[in-house]
Amino acid sequence: MSRSKTPPPLSAKDPSSFAYPTMKDRIPVILSKVVDHLTRQKSIIVQEYGGEVAREELKAMIGAISELRHCVMTNKPAKPLRDSRCDAVLWNAELARQINLKREQEEASGRDAGDELGLRWFDDAWLWMECYLYRRIQEASLMCSLLKSFDVFGQQKQDAFKSAYKSISQLTTYLQEVIDKFKGHVPESEIGKHFIEFLQVSLWGNKCDLSISAGQVMTHDHNPMTQLVALKHRLLVDDTNTAYGILWEAAGVKGQNVRVDIVLDNAGFELVTDLCLAEFLITSRLASHVVFHAKSMPWFVSDVTLGDWDWTLNNMCRMNHVATSELCQRWQGYLKAKTWEVEAHDFWSMPNTYNEMSSASPDLFNRLSQSDFVIFKGDLNYRKLVSDRQWDPMTQFERALRGFHPAPLCSLRTLKCDCVVGLESGQAQAAENEDPNWMIGGDWAVISVCERRDSSPSLNTL
Ligand SMILES: O=P(O)(O)OC[C@H]1O[C@](O)(CO)[C@@H](O)[C@@H]1O
Numbered sequence: 001m002s003r004s005k006t007p008p009p010l011s012a013k014d015p016s017s018f019a020y021p022t023m024k025d026r027i028p029v030i031l032s033k034v035v036d037h038l039t040r041q042k043s044i045i046v047q048e049y050g051g052e053v054a055r056e057e058l059k060a061m062i063g064a065i066s067e068l069r070h071c072v073m074t075n076k077p078a079k080p081l082r083d084s085r086c087d088a089v090l091w092n093a094e095l096a097r098q099i100n101l102k103r104e105q106e107e108a109s110g111r112d113a114g115d116e117l118g119l120r121w122f123d124d125a126w127l128w129m130e131c132y133l134y135r136r137i138q139e140a141s142l143m144c145s146l147l148k149s150f151d152v153f154g155q156q157k158q159d160a161f162k163s164a165y166k167s168i169s170q171l172t173t174y175l176q177e178v179i180d181k182f183k184g185h186v187p188e189s190e191i192g193k194h195f196i197e198f199l200q201v202s203l204w205g206n207k208c209d210l211s212i213s214a215g216q217v218m219t220h221d222h223n224p225m226t227q228l229v230a231l232k233h234r235l236l237v238d239d240t241n242t243a244y245g246i247l248w249e250a251a252g253v254k255g256q257n258v259r260v261d262i263v264l265d266n267a268g269f270e271l272v273t274d275l276c277l278a279e280f281l282i283t284s285r286l287a288s289h290v291v292f293h294a295k296s297m298p299w300f301v302s303d304v305t306l307g308d309w310d311w312t313l314n315n316m317c318r319m320n321h322v323a324t325s326e327l328c329q330r331w332q333g334y335l336k337a338k339t340w341e342v343e344a345h346d347f348w349s350m351p352n353t354y355n356e357m358s359s360a361s362p363d364l365f366n367r368l369s370q371s372d373f374v375i376f377k378g379d380l381n382y383r384k385l386v387s388d389r390q391w392d393p394m395t396q397f398e399r400a401l402r403g404f405h406p407a408p409l410c411s412l413r414t415l416k417c418d419c420v421v422g423l424e425s426g427q428a429q430a431a432e433n434e435d436p437n438w439m440i441g442g443d444w445a446v447i448s449v450c451e452r453r454d455s456s457p458s459l460n461t462l
């Protein structure tokens with residue numbers, strides 16, 4: 001079978017790509033906001049974490065993050081990590097591997113690689129450098145003893161959740177009505193209709209991340225259910241029926257044994273939409289078990305950590321809104337009974353693309369292989385699924401996965417970077433005509449499914 005070559009990764013070296021303004025403007029703003037926040041909250045943090053030692057540590061953290069900002073802006077090479085968290089060894093090995101690959105490429109094209117070769121913010125793969133950035137922010141905390149588990153984005157995530165109270169209440173009220181309806185007999189057409197709704201609410205919940213807006217919290221004035229209709233024509237790929245078919249068949253064949261995994265993205269409203277989707281899957285019996293995958297450290301500003309997960313559920317249970325607090329009690333019950341599980345694997349905060357998961361993290365790959373359907377939320381997961389390459393938008397999703405088929409899988413992603421596949425002829429142009437920001441504004445989306453399950457590496461892993 002002849003195959004065209006895999007295109008190069010997105011990189012800030014191309015000034016016309018979204019990687020360039022991200023490195024040049026958005027990342028420095030994100031880092032400045034962290035520094036401002038730590039500076040403004042100094043006395044509160046010092047009080048909470050214990051006196052003079054905390055004050056010194058905070059000063060060191062602020063210094064490290066300011067220096068990191070300077071390194072990005074002046075395109076300095078990536079340095080090995082200095083902290084002793086268990087993933088530091090893997091990161092440093094991965095950095096050395098990337099530098100070797102770069103050296104080989106330089107030499108193959110007849111250039112002198114020199115001794116100073118390193119990975120640089122404006123020269124190398126955007127995905128790699130951006131993941132490295134968030135791991136370096138974590139290094140600044142990890143070098144402390146009192147502040148090592150301090151989440152520099154924690155406050156922003158909590159503010160985002162609070163700003164979404166209205167949408168959260170509307171969504172949980174609706175979900176409660178659907179649950180009540182399912183206490184009686186429900187025709188299949190109704191199950192399908194609600195599946196579409198909750199899948200799409202979870203999809204559009206992904207508009208609400210904080211890294212794309214450099215920490216600016218979005219307002220939530222609209223009812224999330226009524227917005228779905230207006231957003232429909234902005235769904236460029238809609239494999240909802242395939243997703244439904246996979247679950248319907250699994251539920252029919254396996255009865256009470258269907259497991260769905262949700263690889264989470266952002267805290268705040270998006271997480272609530274994911275919890276509602278998971279509740280619907282259990283209520284409708286399309287799934288009997290849901291495994292959520294969170295991050296093991298603060299990541300891309302708004303991603304859900306295990307700490308955010310606990311904070312969110314605790315706050316929902318305490319909300320002065322009946323549907324929200326009742327649902328939340330029910331979810332705590334699911335967690336106790338292990339109907340729902342939540343876990344955080346370090347691989348999610350490595351820079352590897354998912355075609356590398358089976359070799360870089362076989363335990364996680366095997367875990368996902370036991371699932372009947374894996375849902376990947378958001379833009380960053382999409383970028384890692386399709387290796388963040390400069391694909392022709394008409395490339396098939398399966399081709400762009402480059403052999404990653406642990407289980408049937410689905411990406412629910414609003415477009416926030418200039419990388420998309422699975423479109424039909426003319427679609428990209430039509431979107432561009434309607435909205436020049438269609439690839440980066442989070443206003444367009446895809447629901448892309450690949451049904452294949454294959455744990456052995458396939459031909460197109462190269
Ligand atoms: O939360 P999401 O949907 O993964 O979005 C985060 C995205 O935002 C960006 O910061 C936009 O550049 C990307 O790096 C990243 O893919």
Ligand SMILES: [Mn+2]
Nearest residue numbers: 209265300303
């Ligand atoms: Mn995110």
